[in-house]
Amino acid sequence: MLQDRSPFVRLFGRYLREQGLPVTNQREVIASMIFSSDDHLSVDDIDRELSSSGEKIGKATIYRTLDLLVKSKLAASHDFGEGFKRYEHRLSREPIHQHLICLNCGQVLEFQSPDLSRIEDYISSQHGFKPARHKLEIYGLCKKCLGSGIDLKPEGLACPIEDI
Numbered sequence: 001m002l003q004d005r006s007p008f009v010r011l012f013g014r015y016l017r018e019q020g021l022p023v024t025n026q027r028e029v030i031a032s033m034i035f036s037s038d039d040h041l042s043v044d045d046i047d048r049e050l051s052s053s054g055e056k057i058g059k060a061t062i063y064r065t066l067d068l069l070v071k072s073k074l075a076a077s078h079d080f081g082e083g084f085k086r087y088e089h090r091l092s093r094e095p096i097h098q099h100l101i102c103l104n105c106g107q108v109l110e111f112q113s114p115d116l117s118r119i120e121d122y123i124s125s126q127h128g129f130k131p132a133r134h135k136l137e138i139y140g141l142c143k144k145c146l147g148s149g150i151d152l153k154p155e156g157l158a159c160p161i162e163d164i
């Protein structure tokens, strides 16, 4: 059961008003979709879900609204190298979390590790560096894809000798 996310939609409305932008129903619908999902949604995901719930909102509006959500700091965007961005809300989830990205189905999982913070501090201090944040993305295959017998495609340079 998802908790009521309408206070966050109101927060977004307040941000829009502060920026002198109109609080439209379309913007609120998109915002509440982001706030009520714990997935990392692409514009296509949102577009599909809007269509299936009978909403007619153009992609340009979706892009623009997501952009505003990111600017308002209520959502974050990620580029996992898929050729498009994914969006997640930043409410009631750990501000610092890392991602596991399935190369086959695109599923994105989150994790946290205090060990990573220790490594960040250790490596930074070795370089006389003051760390602000870090980001770790692990690419591979999720449990479901692995279970269905899919294997990782080889990455990187192939042995040039084999091609001769």
Ligand SMILES: [Zn+2]
Pocket: 102, 103, 104, 105, 106, 107, 141, 142, 143, 144, 145, 146
């Ligand atoms: Zn997968």
Ligand SMILES: [Zn+2]
Pocket: 040, 088, 097, 098, 099, 110
């Ligand atoms: Zn995330």
